[in-house]
């Protein structure tokens with residue numbers, strides 16, 4: 001049996017951030033991930049200045065491609081809002097492996113199946129034992145499944161469905177572009193250029209709203225692919241890949257005894273832009289602080305909105321101008 005003070009399930013941004021802080025605090029930390037890193041992760045790879053600050057990230061020390069955008073273009077029906085900004089893009093394939101290595105934690109490849117609570121600690125698959133457990137295994141996290149399913153249920157109304165592809169491309173437009181609610185899509189499409197000639201394009205929407213409309217994400221993808229070809233002379237080389245995850249719920253049950261949820265396992269992506277990397281890192285760091293210092297593990301102040309609410313304000317502006325269909329999101333205490 002391998003023993004550790006803390007086992008972190010999942011080596012994505014939430015798990016790496018927790019592991020890094022726990023290691024700095026002198027604890028014996030083991031990260032279990034079912035994948036070998038570097039691993040593929042569907043994600044546009046847009047990161048905010050806050051992410052850099054939280055990670056004490058110096059772009060000069062980053063060994064992989066890193067691109068900064070000076071402008072974000074928002075498209076809302078007939079409106080086009082070019083917004084000056086400073087935002088960044090990375091490739092998750094590179095970024096996540098770098099973060100995990102930088103954490104200094106021991107890593108083992110293991111797909112976690114069964115977790116048992118015994119006394120003050122946990123046993124995983126009869127092979128690993130720990131006193132504290134951080135569940136950072138994304139949407140299907142086994143820690144969520146074992147201990148949080150009832151207290152922190154997945155809300156169908158907050159489930160997203162996404163299609164995405166990242167490919168080598170000689171893009172010429174270095175700005176990030178977002179198209180909201182195009183042809184009734186209850187979500188948005190994106191164009192995110194990256195350093196070293198990579199491009200990420202994709203489309204994401206609220207699954208339940210699509211279903212209610214009798215709509216299909218693939219039809220929206222085909223329309224988006226035509227737009228990319230018409231406007232940018234870009235044709236993705238193959239079909240995109242699909243993934244589903246959950247946006248920020250009102251529930252806040254993210255700790256049970258010595259077990260913690262962080263990142264997508266706690267469903268922390270923002271409701272407007274589905275930004276999940278920053279909340280994953282913050283929550284991982286806070287879980288570590290709670291373990292190290294006994295501080296309360298509270299994520300209530302993590303914002304549901306990205307960019308200081310800029311997207312929400314842009315949508316309100318468009319609503320006033322042209323009656324856009326705003327996705328209905330549940331309020332605190334709403335039925336599941």
Ligand SMILES: Cc1cc2nc3c(=O)[nH]c(=O)nc-3n(C[C@H](O)[C@H](O)[C@H](O)COP(=O)(O)OP(=O)(O)OC[C@H]3O[C@@H](n4cnc5c(N)ncnc54)[C@H](O)[C@@H]3O)c2cc1C
Pocket residue numbers: 009010011012013014015032033034035039041042043044045046047110111112113136137138139140141142162163164202243244245262263264265269274275276277278280
């Ligand atoms: C198409 C798409 C585009 C996105 N674009 C952006 C964006 O541009 N910017 C942004 O901020 N957010 C974006 N997001 C959201 C962002 O990707 C996630 O919120 C973020 O990855 C969450 O990090 P995490 O560490 O919680 O989980 P993950 O990054 O999913 O890591 C979880 C890890 O757990 C491991 N794991 C899972 N199950 C097990 C198991 N049973 N045993 C062991 N290991 C396990 C997995 O292998 C994985 O490595 C996007 C998401 C999608 C789907």
